[in-house]
Amino acid sequence: MRTLCLLALGCAVLAGCGRRSDRLEADLKALAERTRQVSLWKQYDTPPGADPSVPPELGGAGFERIADSLGFQTYVPTEEELRFFGDPRAKTGGKIRIVVTRFPLTFRPFGQHSNYVENSIIASLVYETLLGVHPVTREFVPALASHWKISPDRMTFTYRIDPNARFSDGTPVTAEDVVATWRLVMDETILEPSLQLVYGKFEEPKALSKYLVQVRSKTLNWRNFLYFSAALPILPARVIGNMTGKEFLERYQYELPPGSGEYILLPQDVQKGTSYALTRRDDYWAKDYPMARYVGNFDRIEFVVVKDNPLLAYEMFKRGDQDFFLFGALTTEHWVTDTTYEALQKGWIQKRRVYTDGPVGTMGYAFNMRKPPFDDIRVRQAFAYLHNREAIVQKLLYNEYELMDSYYANTVYENPNNVRVRYNPELAQRLLAEAGWRTRNAQGILVKDGKPFVVEMGIPKAIERFVTPYREELRKAGIDLQLKFQDPNTLWKNAMERNFQLFFVNWTGLQTPNPETSLRSELADKNDNNNIEGFKNRRVDQLCDMYDTAFSRQAQIRIIREIDSITMASFKNVLGWYPRGIRIAYWNKFGMPEYVLPRFTQIGFADLAVITTWWYDPEKARQLEEARRTGKALPREPLEVRYWKEFNEAQFLAQVEQARRAR
Helix, strand or coil: CHHHHHHHHHHHHHHHCCCCCHHHHHHHHHHHHHHHHHHHHCCCCCCCCCCCCCCHHHCCCCHHHHCHHHCCECCCCCHHHHCCCCCCCCCCCCEEEEEECCCCCCCCCCCCCCCCHHHHHHHHHHCCCCEEECCCCCCEEECCEEEEEECCCCCEEEEEECCCCECCCCCECCHHHHHHHHHHHCCHHHCCHHHHHHHCCECCCEECCCCEEEEEECCCCHHHHHHHHHCCCCCCHHHHCCCCHHHHHHHCCCCCCCCCCCEECCHHHEECCCEEEEEECCCCCCCCCCCCCCCCCCCEEEEEECCCCHHHHHHHHHHCCCCEEECCHHHHHHHHHCCCCHHHHCCCEEEEEECCCCCCCEEEEEECCCCCCCCCHHHHHHHHHCCCHHHHHHHCCCCCEEECCCCCCCCCCCCCCCCCCCCCHHHHHHHHHHCCCCEECCCCCEEECCEECEEEEEECHHHHHHHHHHHHHHHHCCCEEEEEECCHHHHHHHHHCCCCCEEEEEECCCCCCCCHHHHCHHHCCCCCCCCCCCCCCHHHHHHHHHHHCCCCHHHHHHHHHHHHHHHHHHCCEEECEEECCEEEEEECCEECCCCCCCCCCCHHHHHHHHHHHCEECHHHHHHHHHHHHHCCCCCCCCCEECHHHHCCHHHHHHHHHHHHHHC
């Protein structure tokens, strides 16, 4: 509170002179508001730095000087690299408003119903993992852990927790928090079996000291270090240490345990079903660290829910009721044709198409292969050949999309020899006949064993225009696809409980593929995991095992390509399309890096990239407000952003290496 006392003293002196500084008054008000906000979440006042009772060799003060001799490593970026961790021009302050299409079933970082994109975004801002990954090279960098060590046999990992790390309630992050988090995710009553699949590959972690934690793998797996280091959000043992998974689910749905990240979800900012917001913590423990200094710049991030109505969301954006808009299939028409309105013509709204190196994910229809009719591959093949994707892309998507022929499209993992499924109603009819669907009833519907070919499918109302052409093609072939409009949360719940025949999927991709969590046979008959189709394949299980120990990148690529080929040949899905670049629009009051979006941004997480790397620019906001008042035009930025497609990684790495040698 030293700053507050000095400012108060200055105020008293000025008042005694009969004058008052407007600037000082504003500073005092801002400081008072920050102090009030911090009091909403901070319960303990733990000074920065290490516990003096912990010696250097156990991670205490002075550890940095002996870390190398103990076999630990860290990562110190060069000045050349820091621009990719955030733009030095960034300022803190302001807010950003974003519309989302659904209110999550929960805000939890893991556990039942937590595998929404929205959960990942919240978890990324509220919680931290032991390590992070470099935004360009994907190397490991410090996060909660300042240093780490991998044993020669690649089976044991040891981390040194940064002694400055603090949860939002003010308590230090310690090794015990890592142990408690692992125990919680391993509790099967948390109802997310893929967690036990991933983290069951480790023995229980050990707290070697307050700041040193160690975990040993049960089996050799090159992804073990990745997932334990950079995928597990760490929660405080003080809060969750004695909880079962069931208790965690009951206690935390729309409230969260304290996190160590830069943002906090306050209960008063949750309006169930309609909106939620995150508040930047000015007391964030790493806010002055070089790799964190220029990210997380917005004081407030507001999410407004507009269910099943992307056109309304778009009109809200044009009116200025939200600040950022991500164009998808449902709004492609507006991207292409809606170009003459005043805000866009005068540069108040800017549009960009950003090409990144991020995966495009998977989109299309998922079959429930556990029961008829989709337990027959010939029926699944027929459904695939009846999907006239070419016509939909041309007529409804203005040729803004590419056909998807892989589960790893737009990445090196895509198998170039995959079968290219294209519209072929004649072949589909033959396949249906082979499957026993040969005769039609008076209504023209195929009949087998006295039962008409009727399939039920729940969809959100918004995608009806894309499903209708497919429904019509199926009807021509003698299949009655009956649509039922449902909200996204109901649809997701049905998918997780395997209560569907045909389901529309839109999965985000992974920069590092992890096929086992969606393809392992052992998950096929369990609820609450991503193997919603019920896929089982002995060879894929073998390849998943082989992938675990493939430390060579080329070997990893070969294995994933074979998995891609097998899964494509299984016709477990009818795949759709993916966009050319990430298409965004925003009101011209934000600053952003020259590359606009980080290198590996994918469309499903474009808003997270914006939230973390952009900033509110007061001068731009002033110019925008004046332009709207006077009708003045602002400069329009180039539409196409090809920074990452033109980026020379080899040259960048050479510059970084040269800088390191010069240090």
